[in-house]
Amino acid sequence: MIEAAFAPVAVAVEAGAVPGAALGIITAGGRTETRVAGWAQIEPVREPLTAAHWFDLASLTKPIFTATAILTLAKERRIDLDRPLTDAIPDLRQYDITTAPERRLSFRDCLAHRTHLPAVEPVYTYGDDPARLKAFILQRDWRAGPPVYSDINYLLLGIAVERLTGAPLEAWPLDEGLSWGPPPGPAVATECCPWRGRVLKGEVHDENAAALGGRAGHAGLFGTLAGVLGVAQALLLHCPPAMRETVHATRTCGWDRAHPGWPGGDACSPATIGHTGFTGTGLWIDFDRGVAWTLLTNCVHPTRHSAAAASIFALRPAVGEAVVAAFDAGS
Template sequence: MIAAAFAPAREAIAAARIPGATLGVVSADGRRWVTHSGMAALVPEPEPLTLDHWFDLASVSKVIATTTMILRLADEGRIDLDAPLTSAIPDLRQYDMAAYERGLTFRDCLAHRTLLPAVEPIYTYGDDPARLRAFVLQREWKQIAEPVYSDINFLLLGIAIERVTGAPLGAWPLGKGLSYGPPPGPAVATERCMWRGRVLKGEVHDENCAALGGQTGHAGLFGTVAGVLDFAQGVLTGAFSDAMLDAIRTPQYAHRTCGWERKFAGWSGGQACSDETIGHTGFTGTGLWIDFDRGLAWTLLTNRVHPTRHFDSGIFTLRPATGDAAITAWEAL
């Protein structure tokens, strides 16, 4: 099964579009298939990829960590998803009580239904994490015409979690094989960063996350294939309450649920999966998808930005091809 599902990734590696890839598939009944190929690093020293390597999960952090934390806090009655962020961050835009940002709710940010911009180079404003957090909270963000997927939404959610729990995000129990960096084992290399002047390996790729201290709501989580699969299997087998499951499966805005995407035409998970499939991708070349109808989840972990993001890795066709191949192989069992 796993060989057929891995065929698109193996072709991408052979064509030198990506250095390496790991694919893991898990079913609700506990069956698990994992394979890998290629290189964890090409430069400065070649390093073969193993199943023990940690990947920078990039924006997959948003669903495995931040969304789960927010929904757990809501489940415990510590926050209300439909309350404004100011219930946790009273100093948000504190110099303008009528500011747009002060009316945003947790659910708005989870579903990316705000008018906040997609991203901004926050790291260019300084290198003091506390000061940059203050900048995020006090900045008058330029409102865009209609909602887009926004890192700023999840930066705010991460700060809210820190305020409610009184601890950094890394203090949250994430489970074996998941950790904010630096990871406790061998890491795949990502980009030769122009800002930091080196190939990144075991340190977060996202510049804003790095400048903010490496633990933010939008990025910073590292994971092994086993850690990601353990999380996905937990979602399929009862780790989430009914309310949490409802939140991640129910559309909130267009194809977005609380944190996740649902299947839609042309999405990253392919078209062979059921309509009850959710997923999320990460800029470094990672992704996780969960098909509730089939009781099946798969993760494709690559280092497609190594040694540079400025290259057509083909990741946007590789992901759906892998999803379709995984479902086809599953149906053939």
């Protein structure tokens, strides 16, 4: 199965569209196949990619960590998903209690990106004191707009997890193969960051997560190929219903559901969820077939501002369709 599924990845690596890539496929029964090719780093020196390398998972942090934590707290009856965030963060927009729209947002709204909040905000440009930046996020009068995929939703959810547990995010237990940075092993390089003035390797790529101390609800998690596949199999076996049920547009509590033109490809079943990360990562779970796959790349290395970096948008669905075709063929 892996040989046919890896074909588009091999072409992309050979053409220099991505420096390196790791593909893993796992079934509900635990059958696992993996393949790795290319470079963990090409600048300033080349380093071959191995299956032991840790990837900056970027926005895969949202479903793998934050949504899982919030749904666990809901299962423990510590929160109600349809109650407002103020149950966990009473000081949210505390200077505008009667009219601030943020005070009416529910946990479910944020999990499914069903809010008025903007996609992103350069919070890191306001400083690098995590406590002060969190206060800024909570008290900001956010510009309103139509519902979009928003990092701000998960920044708020990350703060909610900390408030509800009374501990920083890194205190939450993680499965083997997952870690907050710096990871406990060889790391894949991401971007030569203009803000930090260096190639990032083993430190979080997302600027806002970095300014918040490297750990945030929207980004900051690192993982190995085996670690992400472990998440995939756990979901194949025991996925919380809220992660599969559509809440808004094509979104569930934490994930995107299969729809035409999405990154998982058009061949997967309607009962498929998935998510991507800006650094070039992605994970998809097809429940009807009982198979999941993860494609981990460093497409933003050495810069996000290149035609090569944009190639990930074509590569992801091509890989998804190749995985499904190989699985259906029984190869």
